[in-house]
Amino acid sequence: MAVDASKEDLLIGVCGAGAMGRGIVQVAAAGGVNVRVFDIDQDQLQDAVNFIDNMLGRAVEKGRMEEDAHKAAMGRIEMVDSMAGFGDCEIVIEAATENLEIKKKIFAEIESNVADGAIIATNTSSLSVTTIASACEKPERIAGFHFFNPVPLMRLVEVIDGVLTEPWVGDQLMTLGARMTREPVRLKDAPGFLVNQVGRGYNVETQHLQAECVGEFADLDRILREGAGFRMGPFELMDLTGLDVTHPASELIYRQFFDEPRYRPSSVMQSRMEAGILGRKTGRGYYRYEEGKKVEPEAKPVPDYDGRAVWVSKAEPDGHAALSEVVANCGAQIDNGDAPGADSLILVTPVGQEVTQAAVEQGLDATRTLGVDYLVGLGSHRTIATNPATKAEYRDSALGLLNADDVGATVVRDCPAFVCQRVLSTICNIGCQIAQLGTAEPEDIDKAVVLGLNYPSGPLTFGETLGPKNVLRILEGLYASYGDPRYRPSPWLRRRAMLGLSLFDTEI
Ligand SMILES: NC(=O)c1ccc[n+]([C@@H]2O[C@H](COP(=O)([O-])OP(=O)(O)OC[C@H]3O[C@@H](n4cnc5c(N)ncnc54)[C@H](O)[C@@H]3O)[C@@H](O)[C@H]2O)c1
DSSP states (O other): OOOOTTSTTOEEEEEOOSHHHHHHHHHHHHTTOEEEEEOSSHHHHHHHHHHHHHHHHHHHHTTSSOHHHHHHHHHTEEEOSSGGGGTTOSEEEEOOOSOHHHHHHHHHHHHHHSOTTOEEEEOOSSSOHHHHHHTSSOGGGEEEEEEOSSTTTOOEEEEEEOTTOOHHHHHHHHHHHHHTTOEEEEEEOOTTTTHHHHHHHHHHHHHHHHHTTSSOHHHHHHIIIIITOOSSOHHHHHHHHOHHHHHHHHHHHHHHTTSOGGGOOOHHHHHHHHTTOOBGGGTBSSSEEETTEEEOOOOOOOOOOOOOEEEEOOSSHHHHHHHHHHHHHTTOEEOOSSSOOTTOEEEEOOSSSOHHHHHHHTTOOGGGEEEEOOTTOSSSOEEEEOOTTOOHHHHHHHHHHHTTTSSOEEEEOOOTTTTHHHHHHHHHHHHHHHHHTTSSOHHHHHHHHHHHHOOSSOHHHHHHHHOHHHHHHHHHHHHHHHOOGGGOOOHHHHHHHHHTOOTTOOOO
């Protein structure tokens, strides 16, 4: 091992001073590390240093930093006018334009300038670390060091070992990441690394739900925000990121996994991208934007509960208990019969099953039957699903009833596993597959996703909360309904669910 990232006078280099490079320089300098920075565009380089000075100045104004610390951080930054300036840097982080040919040339030039024992890391978000390393003379000292945008606000950094990376390289990047006041997470090279893989479960799965006309985008956003606790709905998020960024990234991960169905994007995303409805930046995405502000779609009127009797199926005992309590609290007249009365509203609480399937299997009158997703909890925004035979008066009755206590409810069309069950299980399944492939340790998968995506919890914790057995049922139900291997459960999940183990349990 040639590099000691913990030594006080460590000198690093950053190549590329765009959006990411400047953030990396800022957190390194603020963390006490000496940094040399280079950009092929000298104006961009000067602009980056001014930007950092400005950002740290604002931190001082807000009382988050002392003026002395600001000055000291700026004193640790040195602009260099060629990569020869990286000559005595012990670690160089490449954060230049996302293009394999450009990066290969940059790596060759950095390699020709630094000492034999120096580490060279890439901040690429979509290229394989191993592919970049394969173009280098010493691939064993190349690793990924993947920061998130905006760097000073996003604490996660993924430390990625390529196939030939020697373990000490990642160890030193873990130390450097911590010195830069980040939360480093270690993983093996994989398409989309860790966080960007998991993100597909949210965006892409919900896009499939919309494509199938299960619900309108704003309703799906609301269900996932208010029902499952995500900070932003997937469509709001896609609008913010831009479909020209989200869709190609999704397609790339899918292709890099040799057309793995779990990551298959929706063709609707492709069409919308080609039509130029990209999101905020074009003034129109899923939502419309006026002067940069989202125009909220008009709220739909909520009907009043018509007072008819409500019969709750006992097929799912937990669902029966939870929903019976809620409908009683909402002021429903309960139908306690063994079978529903002639005009009663019929509510079922399927797990991983369509309302249609539940109605047929239980011999219920489908015209009066709706499903309620109880699994994510009925104390937050509720999801009600119709089936193709449901009559409008029964839909309105259910919607009025489950809105009566102001928790809120939205009606969607039938699909196996409603919205939250389906999206959370898909995210969990991807997290489990990442664990199965040994890309990262279970705890690190959750840590990275919470820090990198701001989800209310990590994929394995979603699974623990719903119950691994339930997640397995949901995925098996989706798989049976669609016949699509997209939904095949990861062996990591299936084995642990069958054995009654936690999804965090590792194998000897
Ligand atoms: N923007 C993000 O959200 C984000 C997040 C994580 C990772 N990344 C990755 O970080 C890297 C940089 O992305 P960015 O958003 O900062 O891009 P950017 O376009 O803002 O900046 C790239 C910089 O690289 C410079 N550059 C190009 N060729 C160069 C060369 N030969 N030598 C030195 N500098 C050169 C450009 O002049 C530019 O200043 C990419 O690999 C990207 O995938 C980006």
